[in-house]
Amino acid sequence: MVKKNLALPTLELKTLPGPDTIRRVELKNGITILVRENFSSPSVVVSGYIMGGSLEEPAEKAGLSEFMVSALMRGTKTRSFQEIYESIESIGATLSIGSGKHSSAYFGKSLAEDLDLILQLLSDVLRNPAFPEDQFDRLMAEKLTSLAIRDQNTGARAHLAFNELAYDGHPYGQPGDGFPETIRELAVKDLRAIHQKLIGPQGMVIVVVGGVSVDVVLDLVESIFADWQNAEQAVINPLPSLSPLEGIQRHEIKLEGKSQSDVVLGVPGPSRYEPDYLAAVLGNNILGRFGMMGRIGDSVRVKSGLAYYAASSLAGGPGPGAWRVVAGVNPENVEKAIDLIITEIREFLENGVTEEEITDNQANFIGSLPRQLESNEGVAGAIVHIERYGLGLDYYRRYPGLVAEITRDQIHTIANKFLDTENLAIGIAGP
């Protein structure tokens, strides 16, 4: 039964994306298309993903799938690198593709009149990349420069250290952009091989939102993508299991010439498929987000003045994404900040949250929806999310009710299932 709570905001549900305003079509080759019109906008957004990401690469080739995805737009069988970008940039459009652990996501935006071109280009770079040698070499040097910058970045180094500890022996411990030593060994043939394996229509999702009619979009997408087949597209491997964290695992990295230390502290968290995932998100909001970064921000920043930022996040996703706290603190205050953060987590686990906090955060979640769904990007992101996790086209209409149902007990149970102050990974990088 939905808990009646008169203090929560009420929304005009019909204005939220739902089955009557999102058209969903499945093509025979495995592509799913979702379209929502928005004629108050002069632009259009194309967003979605292809299944398969860095989890499909062997450890000795860490960074391969991200490298391959970056190389897709560097030239196709019929378009050079400059021709690709000239066609996008000359109309003020954008198109980019990035690789994640489980999937490769793409995002394009243009004036509504230029949708055809964006879809044509997307299809060409996904299906016909040429991986030209000169572009490969150039991309290699750019990647190595990025890794050299990463090596000097306290935030990035603290995250890497955290991931290695929290996901010891698990592919989540590997950085998607790899290491200089693995990147240097890559060759064009590796890119071709992983492209053949990963990039195909099976499981691909294409979401289009903006000032173009549903019928025009469906005709365009079908005419461009329906004939795509990749018989060699691999079935995605299941995730290996994760060994539980034992004790406080801590890794501190010294970087010369820095003024501030970054701290990343946490555990592997719940996946998006966890039944009480939404309760974990609401709980996390109370712990380290609400207002000025929740309880943790209040303790570390507002009351103690120890950090410019100290906040918690829940990665979600298809696997055990991290539930972690990040803070940027003066090097002298690192231990003090860690103590305060652990104290807040302990309090959160032992005594839970108050009814007032729950109501505030429920109101925050429900009241934020119109703002989050105002732009084409926001709506496209929401539709990608519901398709990715099978939440149903009516998810955002049900969402206010789902949020209103969350109880203190649910938050307490799921928080204690994952968070544990005796078993934590802590990555620190600073001077």
Place this chain on the structure above:
Amino acid sequence: MTEAENGIVKKTLANGLTIRLKEIRTTPLISSWIWYRVGSRNEKPGTTGISHWVEHMQFKGTPTYPGGMLDRAIARDGGVWNAMTWVDWTAYYETLPSDRLDLALKLEADRMVNSVFDPDDVESERTVIISERQGHENEPTNRLGEEIQAMSFRVHSYHHGVIGDMVDLETISRDDLYNHYREYYTPSNALLAIAGDFDTETVLEKIQDYFGEIASSPKPDFKSREEPQQKGERRVTLEGPGTTPFVEVVYHAPPGDHPDFMVLSVLDSVLSGASSVGLSGGGISNKTSRLYRRLVEGELAAAVSGSLAATIDPFVYSIRATVRGDGDPDKVQRILDEEIDRLLQTKVDSSEIAKAIKQARALFAYGSESTTNVALWLGFSEMFATYEWFETYLERVAEVNSEQVMEIARKYLQPSNRVLGIYRPTEGNSSG
């Protein structure tokens, strides 16, 4: 009925508060921005960074809304609020469900006059701001940028960064902060801009109710010190750990409301790629820009970008390159000089100008889509020009031609008008 010009309602209250309103009835949201004409430009050595610090203190509470209560009130209504301090201005905004506009108006009217500046809060915020500065210092590009800015402005207060110098952050007192607040947070020094789903007449009444009683006070007596013309190139080298060199070149540039500004922004699109003139809306890739083709495709740099800010007084146009690990910063600078020379010697092809104009049109459309951005432009444009600047933006971009671009290149992109900075890494190591 209140007269609206192109959908914009313009009013000034008796106490001097300027108002700009625009109804947008498509989404049940409102975005309310209050802009104060104060930023690092208004600061003196000894109290640099004070405008930004005052902005932080504005979140610490008033007797009516003690610290934390406002955060809760806004978040509870599903809203978002934040603030930003720049060289010329400080802005506070709330974007909320449209039936919650009263909250935004009430709290902004309250903290225009009633912020407490409790000494304990000042001390705890001192370390937060020092931490913010230390976070900036972690990035070599920020440290290089700070050196270049200081060298670009010997006289003008654009000399120092918005965050302020560490020595001042350690010594600014509670009274310094409070006096700065009282001097600049007055109706006549502020502009309130609201866009969204509301009825203009009703909102004007509310504004009168909340802000009308605030006493008027004279406009702050501030005059910026004009920067003398630079007579010769200036250079700065910064050393530090790492393996990645950076090259940054900045040229003294016209202020936002100068006719040359628009031509320079088209020149920037051609040279380093199109970017949004505003504060948001994002940009697009720059892989067909002249500098990308020479420096990145020329295998010397990993990335290159340009930036031009619309300011009250003449500021800078800057170009930055991330040099590849196997690249040479001096060579990057030579190629950059060749490309600048090309602009001085040869007219830009009309197709390049046409591309820059189409890019501007698209970025302008993206940047004006959300309620928050519409409200932002209502106020932001008035900080360095007038709203007409924004309304006529596309027309003026469309008028730019090759001759003007060459003329502007010759006027501003001379070596004698620039500061050249290079970050040279010293191969610092990490351990652990």
